[in-house]
Amino acid sequence: MDWLEIIDKKNSSKYLVLAVYINLENMDDNTRSSVLKDMELEFFPNDNNHTHYYNIIYSENLNRGDAQSRTNYDPATVKGIELNDNLENIDEIKHKIRDLILRNSLTEYVVTRDKNSNNTILILKRTNGESIGVYHCRHCAMEFDDEIQLGSHLRMHYFI
Numbered sequence: 001m002d003w004l005e006i007i008d009k010k011n012s013s014k015y016l017v018l019a020v021y022i023n024l025e026n027m028d029d030n031t032r033s034s035v036l037k038d039m040e041l042e043f044f045p046n047d048n049n050h051t052h053y054y055n056i057i058y059s060e061n062l063n064r065g066d067a068q069s070r071t072n073y074d075p076a077t078v079k080g081i082e083l084n085d086n087l088e089n090i091d092e093i094k095h096k097i098r099d100l101i102l103r104n105s106l107t108e109y110v111v112t113r114d115k116n117s118n119n120t121i122l123i124l125k126r127t128n129g130e131s132i133g134v135y136h137c138r139h140c141a142m143e144f145d146d147e148i149q150l151g152s153h154l155r156m157h158y159f160i
C-alpha cells in the first residue's frame with residue numbers, strides 16, 4: 001500500500017508541473033461560451049496539434065460521445081481548459097484571464113487560484129467568491145482579504 005501511495009504522489013506532482021487547469025464550471029453557459037472564444041484567441045497556439053498545449057475538458061458524461069459532437073461542441077458541456085504549461089506560469093496565466101474578464105466587462109465574475117488544488121484557476125461568480133473570502137475589485141481586479149479593505153479601495157476609484 002505504501003508503495004502505491006508513493007507512485008501516486010509522484011504521478012500527481014508530475015502532473016501538477018505539466019498542466020494548468022482553468023475551471024469554468026461555475027459560469028453561466030452563455031458567458032462560458034463567449035469566454036471560451038476569447039480563451040482560444042489568447043492561449044491556442046498555431047502548433048496545437050503537435051504540442052497539445054490547449055485542451056478543452058468536457059463533462060464526464062460526454063466522454064463516450066461521437067466525434068461529431070466533439071467538433072461542434074456545446075459550450076454547456078465544457079468543464080474547463082487544460083493548458084500544458086509549467087505550474088510556475090500559473091499566476092501569469094491567471095492575470096491574462098483576469099484581463100480578458102475585465103475587457104469583456106464580466107464584472108459579476110472573479111478569477112482566483114483554487115486553494116484546494118495548486119494547479120487550478122477558478123472563474124467564480126463574485127458572490128460565491130466572497131463567500132470563500134475572495135474579494136476582488138470589479139474595476140481593476142486588485143485582490144483583497146476582506147470586505148473592509150475592498151470597500152476603502154472602491155471608494156478610491158470614485159474619488160479619482
Ligand SMILES: [Zn+2]
Nearest residue numbers: 137139140142
Ligand atoms: Zn480597483
